[in-house]
Amino acid sequence: xxxxxxxxxxxxxxxxxxxxxxxxxxxxxxxxxxxxxxxxxxxxxxxxxxxxxxxxxxxxxxxxxxxxxxxxxxxxxxxxxxxxxxxxxxxxxxxxxxxxxxxxxxxxxxxxxxxxxxxxxxxxxxxxxxxxxxxxxxxxxxxxxxxxxxxxxxxxxxxxxxxxxxxxxxxxxxxxxxxxxxxxxxxxxxxxxxxxxxxxxxxxxxxxxxxxxxxxxxxxxxxxxxxxxxxxxxxxxxxxxxxxxxxxxxxxxxxxxxxxxxxxxxxxxxxxxxxxxxxxxxxxxxxxxxxxxxxxxxxxxxxxxxxxxxxxxxxxxxxxxxxxxxxxxxxxxxxxxxxxxxxxxxxxxxxxxxxxxxxxxxxxxxxxxxxxxxxxxxxxxxxxxxxxxxxxxxxxxxxxxxxxxxxxxxxxxxxxxxxxxxxxxxxxxxx
Amino acid sequence: xxxxxxxxxxxxxxxxxxxxxxxxxxxxxxxxxxxxxxxxxxxxxxxxxxxxxxxxxxxxxxxxxxxxxxxxxxxxxxxxxxxxxxxxxxxxxxxxxx
Numbered sequence: 001x002x003x004x005x006x007x008x009x010x011x012x013x014x015x016x017x018x019x020x021x022x023x024x025x026x027x028x029x030x031x032x033x034x035x036x037x038x039x040x041x042x043x044x045x046x047x048x049x050x051x052x053x054x055x056x057x058x059x060x061x062x063x064x065x066x067x068x069x070x071x072x073x074x075x076x077x078x079x080x081x082x083x084x085x086x087x088x089x090x091x092x093x094x095x096x097x098x099x100x101x102x103x104x105x106x107x108x109x110x111x112x113x114x115x116x117x118x119x120x121x122x123x124x125x126x127x128x129x130x131x132x133x134x135x136x137x138x139x140x141x142x143x144x145x146x147x148x149x150x151x152x153x154x155x156x157x158x159x160x161x162x163x164x165x166x167x168x169x170x171x172x173x174x175x176x177x178x179x180x181x182x183x184x185x186x187x188x189x190x191x192x193x194x195x196x197x198x199x200x201x202x203x204x205x206x207x208x209x210x211x212x213x214x215x216x217x218x219x220x221x222x223x224x225x226x227x228x229x230x231x232x233x234x235x236x237x238x239x240x241x242x243x244x245x246x247x248x249x250x251x252x253x254x255x256x257x258x259x260x261x262x263x264x265x266x267x268x269x270x271x272x273x274x275x276x277x278x279x280x281x282x283x284x285x286x287x288x289x290x291x292x293x294x295x296x297x298x299x300x301x302x303x304x305x306x307x308x309x310x311x312x313x314x315x316x317x318x319x320x321x322x323x324x325x326x327x328x329x330x331x332x333x334x335x336x337x338x339x340x341x342x343x344x345x346x347x348x349x350x351x352x353x354x355x356x357x358x359x360x361x362x363x364x365x366x367x368x369x370x371x372x373x374x375x376x377x378x379x380x381x382x383x384x385x386x387x388x389x390x391x392x393x394x395x396x397x398x399x400x401x402x403x404x405x406x407x408x409x410x411x412x413x414x415x416x417x418x419x420x421x422x423x424x425x426x427x428x429x430x431x
Numbered sequence: 432x433x434x435x436x437x438x439x440x441x442x443x444x445x446x447x448x449x450x451x452x453x454x455x456x457x458x459x460x461x462x463x464x465x466x467x468x469x470x471x472x473x474x475x476x477x478x479x480x481x482x483x484x485x486x487x488x489x490x491x492x493x494x495x496x497x498x499x500x501x502x503x504x505x506x507x508x509x510x511x512x513x514x515x516x517x518x519x520x521x522x523x524x525x526x527x528x529x
Contacts, residue, residue: 035517035520035521036521036525037451037521037525040526041524041525041526041527042500042523042524042526043526044526044529045529047529105528105529106526106528106529107526107527107528107529108528126520126521127520127521128520129517129518129519129520145520146519146520147520163502164502164505166517176505176506176511177506178506179506179507182502182503182506184478184480184501184503186480187529188444188447189528189529233528235529242478242503242506242507245477245478245507246474246477246478246507249472249474249477250477250478251441251477251478251482252478252480253441253444253480253482257438257439260439261438274439274443274444274447275447275528276447276448276526276527276528276529277444277445277447277448278448278499278526278528278529279480279481279499279501279503280499280501281501281502281503281506
């Protein structure tokens with residue numbers, strides 16, 4: 001390949017495909033490189049795709065995209081060993097246009113989305129690893145791939161190479177991540193009859209439910225589990241900071257088995273059949289782990305730039321928006337014939353001024369805080385379970401007596417102060 | 432009532448996954464001696480989600496063919512002793528669903 005492109009996008013995930021789609025639509029000559037056999041073959045997520053950011057790219061995509069179910073109910077389970085306190089919201093408005101979000105299976109969805117970018121005119125080349133960026137006079141001018149004579153040149157290279165972000169790291173944009181900046185998630189897709197899913201999760205046809213799991217799902221380590229409904233399968237998974245697994249010497253697949261066999265979860269998945277097992281990292285260092293995202297001739301987007309809002313399990317939407325903004329910055333640069341960092345910085349400015357940057361900043365201390373103070377997951381979730389059990393167990397004790405007992409169980413005056421301080425701190429890091 | 436199998440093993444899980452393994456490994460222990468003499472925990476054998484690292488008496492066996500390419504070992508190795516690359520284009524793990 002000796003021809004030169006306006007832009008090379010490395011990695012066909014939600015960020016890279018969004019970027020390539022918008023660039024091609026804007027008339028740029030764009031090459032989308034993917035190392036897997038097909039887009040999606042290396043990609044993993046729990047499975048929630050947000051409608052708004054996808055529609056910013058392809059309006060009414062839900063009329064043709066391979067989606068699983070529109071989510072009409074979101075539950076949050078605070079789990080102890082043999083109990084759970086559950087809160088949730090179910091609303092019929094989420095079950096009809098324009099929808100809120102959908103469960104998806106990424107190998108199917110990403111292939112479809114990449115085809116859409118190709119329809120717009122992007123050139124997609126699979127089975128190609130980018131080994132490094134070609135840098136001349138401090139400017140990124142292309143990429144070196146693992147194909148014979150694999151140098152390809154472009155005015156701008158967009159790095160959408162995912163959580164490991166080796167290319168940005170080799171450019172010196174960020175340091176190697178530490179075990180407390182990434183979460184290791186494992187998940188399984190479990191085949192289950194459609195009708196059985198709808199009965200168990202109280203759904204009608206073409207309605208979905210998501211359940212986020214806190215507390216005992218991760219044995220008190222910082223992290224979450226999830227259980228999502230697909231058309232005729234369930235996605236179940238658990239993710240914890242890598243540092244947590246190291247510290248507690250826990251095997252991730254044994255933690256996944258623990259969740260699958262938890263008495264609060266087992267009845268949902270009973271009789272299902274495992275179809276696939278997947279492991280992937282999630283960037284969870286947040287705003288403080290973000291490195292440089294713009295340089296001369298280069299832009300970093302999606303997971304590769306740590307764009308994940310862990311508290312709200314959002315990532316693919318941030319990825320898509322970053323891809324779209326990157327494309328618009330490249331198109332502006334193309335118009336001006338200037339591909340310098342200064343010119344491309346319009347990407348960073350827009351990203352940081354919008355919801356992506358705002359949310360990254362809002363939660364900049366959250367992972368660190370909840371990691372530093374394990375009592376939230378280790379102590380307070382069991383406490384809430386115990387209080388609920390006491391309050392709702394009818395045993396002849398008056399409610400006043402019960403309240404007194406619950407108050408007493410919170411501990412000494414000093415311990416109560418600690419609890420109050422922790423609640424205030426938690427509020428501060430997420431407010 | 433059909434019963435959910437208790438404690439499905441990692442071997443059973445890995446059996447569900449499609450791999451198109453390259454003929455050579457994309458993962459390398461940089462210095463075998465470090466694993467032997469400086470790393471009593473051998474924590475990679477615990478946290479690797481595919482259990483591809485197995486300690487065999489005096490050396491680390493790396494079953495790269497079953498790697499999910501997640502990157503945990505590169506980041507989690509307490510001695511930064513793992514050289515980690517992507518498998519050749521089109522090789523390695525092939526997810527079909529999730």
